[in-house]
Amino acid sequence: MAVFMQSFLSGILIGGVxxxxxxGLTLIFGVMRIINFGHGDILMVGMYLTYxxxxxxxxxPFVSVLITFPLMFLFGGFLQKVxxxxxxxxxxxxxxxxxxxxxxxxxxxxxxxxxxxxxxLTTSYSSSTLQVGGGVTVSTPLLISFAxxxxxxxxxxxFLLKTxxxxxxxxTAQDREAAQLMGINVKRMSILAFGLGSALAGTAGALxxxxxxxxxxxxxxxxxxxxxxxxxxxxxxxxxxxxxxxLIGITESLSAVYISSGWKDVVVFVLFLLVLLFRPSGLxxxxxx
Amino acid sequence: xxxxxxxxxxxxxxxxxxxxxxEVNEGEIVTVVxxxxxxxxxxxxxxxxxxxxxxGSLSFQGRDLTRMQPxxxxxxxxxxxxxxxxxxxxxxxxxxxxxxxxxxxxxADRQKNIDWVFELFPRLRERERQLGGTMxxxxxxxxxxxxxxxxxxxxxxxxxxxxxxxxxxVKNIFDIIIxxxxxxxxxxxxxxxxxxxxRVSHRAYVMETGRVVLxxxxxxLLNNDHVKKxxxxx
Ligand SMILES: Nc1ncnc2c1ncn2[C@@H]1O[C@H](COP(=O)(O)OP(=O)(O)OP(=O)(O)O)[C@@H](O)[C@H]1O
Ligand SMILES: [Mg+2]
Numbered sequence: 001m002a003v004f005m006q007s008f009l010s011g012i013l014i015g016g017v018x019x020x021x022x023x024g025l026t027l028i029f030g031v032m033r034i035i036n037f038g039h040g041d042i043l044m045v046g047m048y049l050t051y052x053x054x055x056x057x058x059x060x061p062f063v064s065v066l067i068t069f070p071l072m073f074l075f076g077g078f079l080q081k082v083x084x085x086x087x088x089x090x091x092x093x094x095x096x097x098x099x100x101x102x103x104x105x106x107x108x109x110x111x112x113x114x115x116x117x118x119x120x121l122t123t124s125y126s127s128s129t130l131q132v133g134g135g136v137t138v139s140t141p142l143l144i145s146f147a148x149x150x151x152x153x154x155x156x157x158x159f160l161l162k163t164x165x166x167x168x169x170x171x172t173a174q175d176r177e178a179a180q181l182m183g184i185n186v187k188r189m190s191i192l193a194f195g196l197g198s199a200l201a202g203t204a205g206a207l208x209x210x211x212x213x214x215x216x217x218x219x220x221x222x223x224x225x226x227x228x229x230x231x232x233x234x235x236x237x238x239x240x241x242x243x244x245x246x247l248i249g250i251t252e253s254l255s256a257v258y259i260s261s262g263w264k265d266v267v268v269f270v271l272f273l274l275v276l277l278f279r280p281s282g283l284x285x286x287x288x289x
Numbered sequence: 290x291x292x293x294x295x296x297x298x299x300x301x302x303x304x305x306x307x308x309x310x311x312e313v314n315e316g317e318i319v320t321v322v323x324x325x326x327x328x329x330x331x332x333x334x335x336x337x338x339x340x341x342x343x344x345g346s347l348s349f350q351g352r353d354l355t356r357m358q359p360x361x362x363x364x365x366x367x368x369x370x371x372x373x374x375x376x377x378x379x380x381x382x383x384x385x386x387x388x389x390x391x392x393x394x395x396x397a398d399r400q401k402n403i404d405w406v407f408e409l410f411p412r413l414r415e416r417e418r419q420l421g422g423t424m425x426x427x428x429x430x431x432x433x434x435x436x437x438x439x440x441x442x443x444x445x446x447x448x449x450x451x452x453x454x455x456x457x458x459v460k461n462i463f464d465i466i467i468x469x470x471x472x473x474x475x476x477x478x479x480x481x482x483x484x485x486x487x488r489v490s491h492r493a494y495v496m497e498t499g500r501v502v503l504x505x506x507x508x509x510l511l512n513n514d515h516v517k518k519x520x521x522x523x
Contacts (some may be wrong), residue, residue: 096324151408155319164391164396167384167388167391170377170380171377171380171388173462174377174378174379175375175376175377177339178376179377180338180339180360180390181339181362181363181369181371181375182361182392182436183360183391183440185358185360224398286379
């Protein structure tokens with residue numbers, strides 16, 4: 001039982017970070033109907049940013065979120081403004097190619113600067129654990145990262161639900177033309193959405209950097225994961241991505257313990273296919289035309 | 290106040306507007322009637338800046354509309370309630386109304402305007418928290434008009450507000466349009482309900498296959514032989 005609780009709990013904790021990644025992707029998709037295949041690479045940029053801040057300026061990775069979030073927001077907004085806004089009316093293949101291309105540029109730039117060596121960011125608490133009772137322990141960095149994730153997610157929900165700008169982002173996602181007739185500058189909303197999505201991915205990168213290897217190609221796996229979470233939750237649904245992220249965290253964690261860690265990705269995809277079989281539009285998705 | 294001159298427009302290779310001339314003066318209710326596909330909605334889309342004309346000029350209070358982005362047109366006071374309601378389905382009635390006063394200059398009047406539209410459409414007050422997408426067609430139409438009013442329009446462009454409404458509600462909507470107009474809002478109305486709309490409007494235009502073919506006072510057109518034959522089945 002303790003083993004189950006243990007892996008269930010760490011599943012939730014890592015799932016929180018997955019949710020952050022998925023929310024970013026789904027937000028971008030909701031507003032622009034573009035799947036950002038460079039999403040994981042943006043997360044990678046966030047990881048290296050955290051690495052640089054840590055090794056050069058000795059800023060703690062969790063504290064560095066305060067810098068990573070706004071910087072990655074600006075970076076994403078810049079990508080949107082300079083590149084993505086130009087292909088909004090292009091055919092889907094071209095949009096996909098552009099986001100893949102941007103991702104490649106990011107990972108190759110990282111390779112040029114940092115080489116393809118694996119970097120490890122070792123903090124005093126990287127491998128420390130905390131007793132939570134009943135023989136269950138959790139990793140301290142995972143716990144802190146989950147707390148930050150929860151705070152960021154709560155702030156994001158508040159922003160999207162309660163502020164005029166947040167509501168305008170949702171309105172743009174629901175009906176772009178009607179949003180324009182409300183006086184909403186939809187190009188600006190796209191920049192905001194891509195900026196936010198990138199900030200969330202970058203923050204996730206910062207949060208996992210004490211526990212993951214950092215290397216230029218680390219993004220690919222996360223793009224795939226974010227895509228699975230987004231589809232699982234229902235394309236464009238922020239609530240769906242939140243649930244989807246946690247669900248995948250738990251599934252991975254349990255299957256690593258009860259089946260084998262080599263099989264956890266397979267189990268996740270089986271779950272993914274099963275959900276799509278019974279709910280083709282995802283957990284919280286509406287069927288779209 | 291609003292002037293459309295020699296407006297030409299094409300969707301790709303398909304030309305749908307030929308030299309459309311149209312004028313709306315302050316305080317008027319002006320109606321555009323015409324059969325399906327005549328180009329009425331396309332004309333409104335050009336005015337709102339959702340599409341850009343091939344040629345011709347569009348001006349509002351002396352300002353060139355063709356140079357403006359759609360959101361700037363709204364900021365200037367030209368507000369469109371589009372065909373098919375187009376309310377935000379996953380937002381509540383209240384959130385939809387709040388989006389109506391998204392433009393910064395109108396936010397100060399938000400509460401006042403909410404009170405006003407709730408008075409016009411008491412049904413909306415009862416359904417404040419309901420999701421837009423779950424409302425009935427008629428309720429959605431009320432919400433769409435109310436949302437348009439939230440933006441303090443100088444000119445309200447209404448694209449077929451009576452579409453799909455019961456006769457009683459149609460009458461209700463036309464009464465409300467007259468009421469809004471009396472409160473100082475200029476109205477450009479696009480309608481298939483030719484009898485009702487010509488009755489309430491000061492002036493009207495008849496469009497056929499992308500051209501304006503007739504124009505005159507509302508009651509004149511009601512008695513016009515061509516209008517009678519083409520639209521009123523007389
Ligand atoms: N997005 C579009 N792409 C291509 N053609 C279009 C598009 N929208 C409208 N059209 C065409 O332009 C013409 C004018 O359409 P418009 O919607 O302006 O007509 P309307 O007068 O509003 O008709 P209705 O009374 O049916 O609403 C029609 O022939 C229509 O098929
Ligand atoms: Mg129309």
